[in-house]
Amino acid sequence: MVLSNINIFEYLGIILVLLILTIILLATTAVVLGYYLIKKNKILFPKLSLYITNNFYSILLKIFLLVGTEDTFYKVASEFYNRYYCESFKKAKNKILILPHCLRDLKCPGKLGVDGIECLFCSKCPVGEIIKVAKENGYEVYIVPGSTFLKRLVKEKNPDGVFAVACYNDLFHGMNSLSRKNIPIQGQLLMKDGCILTLVDVEELINRLKNKPC
Template sequence: MTNLEEENLDLGGVLQLIGVITIVLLTLAFLSFLLILVIGFILLKKNKLIFPNLALFLMDNLYSVLLKIFLLVGTEDTFYRVGIEFYNKYYEDKFKKAKKRVLVLPHCLRDVKCPAKLTPKGVECVFCNRCGVGEILKVAESRGYKVYIIPGSTFLKRILKEEMPEAVFGVACNRDLFYGMNSLSRKGIPSQGQPLLRDGCINTIVDMEELISRLKSL
């Protein structure tokens, strides 16, 4: 065997060793990250946050990666619920200190025979008592919220641009609510969210008692 062959053999062995070490380190990093994710989820359930600022950075900017990892131990819908719960806890104190607050309700909470009309400001409730939207609106406005009943995200963008609120409370399905709170967080706007109990874009349901209680307490 020539010196060149011996050198190539040694180099190949080194590269193989480096490859094995790299795979081991990446595996350990992945397992550590997964462990942190599980521990964070457990602490979140106990109303505690682990490394809140780091968790916020990861949730804001690497949520797609977190989702893929979370799918190893849970479902996509569960991930959205965990994310909503995290944002609620992280921003609760900042939300309470905000003066100019907006409540955004989905138009699908309305009764199918709702007589209210869609306007450039969203759906204008006429308090017909066919659904609970009127009651929510009365409570929210008494607490200083400006309320919008909207049919989609385009309206939300317009609200943010025109109202420039200090904080936003949103009601929506898990997926839309998570991405809405994520977007607000990346803009530095504190938010709170209340997921729908039943979605489907028509005759949806929200926990009225819990929502009204939160509007009064925040």
């Protein structure tokens, strides 16, 4: 009985060591691939990179914090998604653009409805201009108050491509969630976050909506 117990603990120890080594290997690989993306502007081993980013991002973040910042990690990971899904996004026929409610002016007259906040094109903020360009280029546009709202919209509208504007944290987690559903995605970071009176590079966003989403 004693020998049997010893054998069990030995096997458990071996399994634990192998698991730790596997995680370290995956994390190290992801860091190297991320570094190559930043320096060379290319993706090495796309499928492997996608699998690691989709499923081990919490571990990657902890390791990345040893050499960088949380925002930098989210920026690199979001840029990876942009590049990975570039070509498949271009082929999407039922695309939606997701805008955060925090881009609105404090005196925005728009009201919250079933499909998000309705823009009245009052010109108090750039949202109206962005919506006009997006619709001219085949996007349905939704101004959403949060991630739960986005999940419901995606389920109901069943898009084959999603372009989202958000802050570092929200953009990455939204792209990660959509990627795990195999929905082609593109994202653009806010220039200023804070959940109120945020800013986006309108010129860049409009150019991406018109010509080059990625």
